Amino acid sequence: MKIDLCSRTKWQFLQTIKKAMRKKHTRRNMVVKIAIVDDESTAASLLEGCLHQYAEETGTAMQWEQFPDAEAFLKSDIHAFDIVFMDIDMPGRNGIEASRALRERNQSIVLLFVTNLAQYAIAGYEVDALDYILKPINYFSFKLKIQKALETVRRVQGTLLTIASDHGQQLVRDSEIFYIEVQGHNLIYHTLHGDLTATGTLKQIEAQLKPSGFYRCNYCYLVNLRHVGFLDGSEVTVGQYKLQISRNRRKEFLQQLTQFYGRGGR
Template sequence: MIQLAIVEDEDSYANQLIEYINQYQAESGNYFKISRFSDGDEITHDYKGQFDIILMDIEMKLMDGMTAAEEIRKLDSDVVIMFITNMTNYAIRGYQVDALDYVLKPVSYFAFSQKLGRAISKMRKSSSKIISVDTPSGVRKLDIDNIFYIESEGHNLTFYTTGGDFTIRAKIGDFEEQLSPYYFFRSNKGYLVNLKFVDGVENGACIIAGKQLLVSRARKNDFMSALTDYMASLP
């Protein structure tokens, strides 16, 4: 089921979008759970990355849609955002928040259905390698291919990613099983590494992003075997 949010302060437009979504659902076989918000501040409050697609009005009273999208992007880089507007001069700012598209008011069903189909395609393409991580500020969605490695220290895990580092309270075992199908390997009790980013192995350590991460003696043979399997899987 696709989790879809409508952020629209005018009931007439919100009801029209719900009607169009129900029609699209009947025609396409895609099923939606629809949540309605009347302003940008409503959806950003306690946002937990729970939506796949957000249809966002731009002009709203308390928090406009562009500001709301900027706040959402701080926590969720993968949700598909489409703006609903009667103004076309927001295109440049839309690129800054990685908006997929614009639906211009008045909304026609044909145009809306085409854009919704595109949004679903993008969502499904990106969701296959996405994990959700609970952080103190909310749920953060991560593309697995952007994780260099995860370091465990005490009760904390630090994720080292292409987009920066962040720390959460969790156990490394919580992610080891989840990530193992994607060529992640536990090089020792403190590191879960993405074999995609291993640049070399020397002096009992693997090199990732310029850092040497210890490979324990007990895991060395299994690590080299896993690395060989990964290399063999490359096209």
């Protein structure tokens, strides 16, 4: 059997690209990057020990970096981290002030406070903190909180989808989709990287994406709830888009949105 050299070269090139894409997308799923911001080296080391034990027990791939104060953390590449453990009582800029500055630049990072006093953690609501851990840290309490944080990270990162668009197979994370619109027999995926057109039914894709926080606001639109900005009467803002909410779906849409954020959605 003769194989055309150009065709073979093209095939090898495509396989290399596909392999690289799989590697690129799975690496982000496999390794969770964590920042520990605490001026007390003993407390930070104890937290590191808990992370190491959890990684050993569960096989979860995690990398962590320790910062001695808030300023050092804020000067780092804060978008490189998925989770941050933030001490509240620190000299200079405390954890609450640092978290306000953090949220101005990064809204998706999962924030957990570490504190000696539970009443300080109440302030976490204003900076969308997921939870808090009381010092001295014990492993049982830590394990519950890190499991909750990791589940939130997975929702934020999203699931990788393969979309058979009119330009061929496209890999898109569900977290990067603003909403999906039905037009005749086509589905329009409005994403962070532009629009994709594919064949299919909204009912079918709705069943697939509902567990990831997608819900219909009317017959034509399936909305990614993590991108909802605000509601104004019968209109919902999703990213830069403004969509109409049908009267018969408005109440249930609001309920789904409330439940989504109540689970720590982003």
